[in-house]
Amino acid sequence: MLMLSCTIINLPQYHDFLRTLRADFKYVCTEGAKYRDRFFENQLKTWKMCIFSVIFTSCIGGGVVIFTSLCLLWHAATHEAGDGSKRPLLFPFWFFGVDFSASPIYEIAFTFSNICSLAYAYSYVFMIQTQILWIGEITAKADLIIWYIQDLMEGLQLPNNQEEADRFISVIKSRMREIVREHHSMYM
Numbered sequence: 001m002l003m004l005s006c007t008i009i010n011l012p013q014y015h016d017f018l019r020t021l022r023a024d025f026k027y028v029c030t031e032g033a034k035y036r037d038r039f040f041e042n043q044l045k046t047w048k049m050c051i052f053s054v055i056f057t058s059c060i061g062g063g064v065v066i067f068t069s070l071c072l073l074w075h076a077a078t079h080e081a082g083d084g085s086k087r088p089l090l091f092p093f094w095f096f097g098v099d100f101s102a103s104p105i106y107e108i109a110f111t112f113s114n115i116c117s118l119a120y121a122y123s124y125v126f127m128i129q130t131q132i133l134w135i136g137e138i139t140a141k142a143d144l145i146i147w148y149i150q151d152l153m154e155g156l157q158l159p160n161n162q163e164e165a166d167r168f169i170s171v172i173k174s175r176m177r178e179i180v181r182e183h184h185s186m187y188m
Contacts, residue, residue, distance in 0.1 A: 004123070007130070021137055024144065035147050042143060046136030053128045061121020064090065065114045072110070089113060141182070148179045 007014065028039045071088040079085045086101040090113035093100045100109050152175050159165035 017134070017137070020141070024137075024141065028144075032144075035144060038147070039140060039144065042136070042140045046133060046140070049132050049136065050129050053132055054125050057121055057125045057128055061118050061124075064117045064121075068110070068114060068117075090117060145179060145182050148175070148182060152176070152179070 024039075028036050032039075068088070068090040075085070075087055087106055087110075089100065089106070089109055093109050093113075098105060100106055152172070156168060156171060157164075159168045
């Protein structure tokens with residue numbers, strides 16, 4: 001619930017983030033073709049990290065449910081009905097005068113605890129994937145700016161006369177404008 005409420009509260013920033021992603025993608029596919037390979041390499045790394053985190057976190061949630069089910073199967077295989085032992089639950093439950101090892105309360109508590117574990121894992125998958133994507137895209141944007149700065153003087157010669165100096169200053173201003181535009185798009 002906390003993750004969902006944070007997403008809803010920060011929805012305008014999330015939409016700005018998605019617009020910036022779209023603009024970066026369009027730029028790299030058109031004007032910034034020389035950055036395309038490096039940019040998509042970063043995108044691929046981010047995508048792989050997202051997939052790994054989804055699989056890992058989902059396996060943890062599923063593993064908890066499987067472990068609980070295996071404990072129940074072990075209990076059923078090693079205990080006889082009426083021997084006084086209590087069936088295992090994932091989480092300890094207590095309420096005034098309620099025996100959680102008796103049917104149907106046990107089945108309700110067992111199902112509830114497993115559903116809660118899966119719901120928690122599902123929400124955590126969403127949160128961790130969003131954070132990885134957010135950080136990955138911020139670093140991709142920072143890399144674009146670094147590449148712009150590295151290319152700032154590319155193809156330029158130091159001027160020898162006033163006409164060359166004016167052209168040199170014009171090109172530098174144009175390239176700096178592009179760097180500043182990209183830098184400001186990180187904050188929109």
